[in-house]
Amino acid sequence: MNVIEAAGLGKRYGSTWALRECTLAIPDGHVAALVGPNGAGKTTLLNLAVGLATPTAGTVTVLGGTRPGSPAALDGIAFVAQNTPLYKNLSAADMLHLTRNLNSRFDQHYAETRLGELGIPLKRKAGKLSGGQQAQLALTLALARRPRLLVLDEPVAMLDPIARHDFMATVLTAAADDGVSVVLSSHVLAELERVADYLILMSHGRVQVAGETDDLLASHRVLTGPAAEVGRYAERLCVVHARRGGAQAHLLVRTSGAADPVPPGWEAYPVGLEELALAYLREPGAAALPGPARGLRAEPSEVTR
Amino acid sequence: MSIGKGISPAGNADASSPGGGGPASPIEFRLDPASGVPTYLQLVQQVEHALRLGYLKPGDQLPKVRDVVASLAINPNTVLKAYRELETKGLTAGRPGQGTFIEATLSQVALPELTGLRRSLLGWLATADTAGLDEDGIVALFTSVLRDFHERRAGTGDRRAPASSETEGVA
Numbered sequence: 001m002n003v004i005e006a007a008g009l010g011k012r013y014g015s016t017w018a019l020r021e022c023t024l025a026i027p028d029g030h031v032a033a034l035v036g037p038n039g040a041g042k043t044t045l046l047n048l049a050v051g052l053a054t055p056t057a058g059t060v061t062v063l064g065g066t067r068p069g070s071p072a073a074l075d076g077i078a079f080v081a082q083n084t085p086l087y088k089n090l091s092a093a094d095m096l097h098l099t100r101n102l103n104s105r106f107d108q109h110y111a112e113t114r115l116g117e118l119g120i121p122l123k124r125k126a127g128k129l130s131g132g133q134q135a136q137l138a139l140t141l142a143l144a145r146r147p148r149l150l151v152l153d154e155p156v157a158m159l160d161p162i163a164r165h166d167f168m169a170t171v172l173t174a175a176a177d178d179g180v181s182v183v184l185s186s187h188v189l190a191e192l193e194r195v196a197d198y199l200i201l202m203s204h205g206r207v208q209v210a211g212e213t214d215d216l217l218a219s220h221r222v223l224t225g226p227a228a229e230v231g232r233y234a235e236r237l238c239v240v241h242a243r244r245g246g247a248q249a250h251l252l253v254r255t256s257g258a259a260d261p262v263p264p265g266w267e268a269y270p271v272g273l274e275e276l277a278l279a280y281l282r283e284p285g286a287a288a289l290p291g292p293a294r295g296l297r298a299e300p301s302e303v304t305r
Numbered sequence: 306m307s308i309g310k311g312i313s314p315a316g317n318a319d320a321s322s323p324g325g326g327g328p329a330s331p332i333e334f335r336l337d338p339a340s341g342v343p344t345y346l347q348l349v350q351q352v353e354h355a356l357r358l359g360y361l362k363p364g365d366q367l368p369k370v371r372d373v374v375a376s377l378a379i380n381p382n383t384v385l386k387a388y389r390e391l392e393t394k395g396l397t398a399g400r401p402g403q404g405t406f407i408e409a410t411l412s413q414v415a416l417p418e419l420t421g422l423r424r425s426l427l428g429w430l431a432t433a434d435t436a437g438l439d440e441d442g443i444v445a446l447f448t449s450v451l452r453d454f455h456e457r458r459a460g461t462g463d464r465r466a467p468a469s470s471e472t473e474g475v476a
Contacts, residue, residue, distance in 0.1 A: 173375045194338075
């Protein structure tokens with residue numbers, strides 16, 4: 001089952017396309033990270049998926065073919081918007097009460113236990129809680145609805161390192177305990193490697209890369225060699241991003257597998273998720289989607305030419 | 306009960322963890338984001354390391370997936386991948402509904418002997434230090450002697466092989 005599936009999805013605000021030709025399928029059972037610079041279309045995609053916006057073009061479905069915004073979709077999806085909005089003048093207890101009455105399902109025991117563990121006083125007004133506590137309260141409200149899909153828009157951007165760690169621990173524990181699928185957007189590249197097992201890179205309203213992180217890491221590597229030879233290989237290698245000095249160059253390339261030969265005189269290194277993401281984001285034109293990578297030809301005449 | 310702090314490994318008889326809820330695992334995982342080693346591999350290596358040093362032994366339980374996820378804020382699939390890898394290596398076995406338990410050991414020597422060996426090595430290091438060797442020098446010397454030792458052992462093995470089968474029992 002795909003938790004979010006889009007085909008040719010687009011959203012235009014006035015004359016500006018916030019999202020264009022977005023085609024992707026996020027399978028369930030993953031913690032999927034949506035990464036991209038500001039204005040890449042992350043929030044637009046999430047708003048379309050949770051039914052807060054309607055598409056200008058194309059289609060989007062959730063939870064295995066359900067229409068966003070339909071009762072079944074609303075029941076199965078919990079969404080925490082940017083800056084974890086809460087009613088600042090309501091106490092934590094009132095927020096629980098409100099959410100319980102607005103939803104068909106609400107695990108009051110889970111919510112109270114969780115807030116107790118976090119040391120969040122039920123009587124205190126949401127606006128008087130710290131940033132980390134507000135985020136945890138919003139997350140607890142979302143998880144107590146026992147969703148099948150949890151959607152988080154920039155959940156940790158405003159949090160300090162400890163609050164960020166605790167927040168993600170709560171999200172990931174829910175994924176481990178209940179198997180809830182998670183789709184989150186984030187700027188924090190460094191944490192991706194630990195948190196996400198599915199990555200979607202977006203820029204300028206388009207999806208650049210999408211796939212399981214293990215597959216992405218296995219199909220990319222860095223080649224280091226003489227800068228003078230870059231031109232010779234650039235055509236045959238699928239180069240995502242090149243960094244070159246006077247004598248030495250680093251090419252982040254997409255391979256068709258570990259069997260791809262390394263050009264003579266070059267060295268191959270594995271690539272980390274952050275390095276991979278940065279390389280693609282620096283090259284908005286590069287896409288690992290769709291289609292197979294063009295491998296380096298091993299014909300000796302070509303290489304020694 | 307982290308690897309770094311605990312001097313004596315928690316035996317399986319000792320189940321007096323303050324948190325309650327059954328005996329805790331003898332080890333805790335930590336992550337080094339600067340190591341460049343994939344997260345699942347770090348977990349695998351830490352279990353192997355703990356096995357070699359005797360912190361873990363057959364019958365011990367590994368931390369529950371949920372607990373690792375909660376304490377490190379990492380993806381549950383990463384922990385599952387590490388535990389699958391350990392199982393494939395024959396080091397652990399999963400017991401449905403209970404968790405993952407150590408099946409085999411990597412330490413060739415029991416912990417008391419290991420402590421003795423560690424003490425004599427410390428003594429030797431003090432001698433080397435007094436003689437004026439710095440850390441790099443000590444490592445270089447140790448590596449070189451270790452290589453000599455391996456070569457010599459391989460050499461004696463070769464010589465012994467064609468001689469007779471009587472001597473094999475000695476080794």
